[in-house]
Amino acid sequence: xxxxxxxxxxxxxxxxxxxxxxxxxxxxxxxxxxxxxxxxxxxxxxxxxxxxxxxxxxxxxxxxxxxxxxxxxxxxxxxxxxxxxxxxxxxxxxxxxxxxxxxxxxxxxxxxxxxxxxxxxxxxxxxxxxxxxxxxxxxxxxxxxxxxxxxxxxxxxxxxxxxxxxxxxxxxxxxxxxxxxxxxxxxxxxxxxxxxxxxxxxxxxxxxxxxxxxxxxxxxxxxxxxxxxxxxxxx
Numbered sequence: 001x002x003x004x005x006x007x008x009x010x011x012x013x014x015x016x017x018x019x020x021x022x023x024x025x026x027x028x029x030x031x032x033x034x035x036x037x038x039x040x041x042x043x044x045x046x047x048x049x050x051x052x053x054x055x056x057x058x059x060x061x062x063x064x065x066x067x068x069x070x071x072x073x074x075x076x077x078x079x080x081x082x083x084x085x086x087x088x089x090x091x092x093x094x095x096x097x098x099x100x101x102x103x104x105x106x107x108x109x110x111x112x113x114x115x116x117x118x119x120x121x122x123x124x125x126x127x128x129x130x131x132x133x134x135x136x137x138x139x140x141x142x143x144x145x146x147x148x149x150x151x152x153x154x155x156x157x158x159x160x161x162x163x164x165x166x167x168x169x170x171x172x173x174x175x176x177x178x179x180x181x182x183x184x185x186x187x188x189x190x191x192x193x194x195x196x197x198x199x200x201x202x203x204x205x206x207x208x209x210x211x212x213x214x215x216x217x218x219x220x221x222x223x224x225x226x227x228x229x230x231x232x233x234x235x
Contacts, residue, residue, distance in 0.1 A: 029065035083152030100137025
């Protein structure tokens with residue numbers, strides 16, 4: 001049986017993810033959790049309650065126990081664990097390179113990039129005001145694991161806000177580079193998105209389609225540097 005360390009609740013998140021709680025609500029009992037982790041039912045219930053209070057899972061009663069699902073914030077914790085383990089196992093790894101194919105989005109990138117609250121935060125936290133629009137990349141199937149590693153790094157978080165009675169969510173930003181392009185580039189990943197896990201949206205201080213002479217179907221290479229001290233200001 002797998003050995004889980006419940007410190008900081010990562011072990012329980014891992015266990016729930018292994019039972020597909022990222023994809024859907026799963027039915028689970030405190031008896032089941034207690035048996036797996038060799039703890040009391042009361043302690044199992046407390047750990048589930050703690051994760052729920054921290055917003056890392058949703059937890060509600062069901063006829064046979066509880067219905068549990070990991071939230072986007074909980075998934076972020078798991079990605080961060082994977083990122084740090086990768087750094088530990090491969091300490092000499094400094095750069096991730098991923099390939100993506102350009103495609104036209106749903107037109108929402110320009111809408112979101114035009115929101116004043118986002119624009120101000122991008123300028124303050126990234127050091128540049130992005131062009132009003134995103135470049136959408138469908139990441140090559142062989143590179144999706146590398147994209148997951150980028151997701152697990154420590155992002156710059158652009159906080160959500162309310163405007164015109166509508167809620168705009170948090171946006172996670174990652175400093176990236178495109179070879180031979182001197183412009184500033186960031187990958188953005190809304191905490192809640194209509195795109196799949198193989199999609200990366202890019203923002204920049206230039207219009208990337210024009211600067212790189214891109215059309216739908218063209219391939220773009222993006223690089224991520226593991227050195228977190230290398231921020232946007234150093235480009």
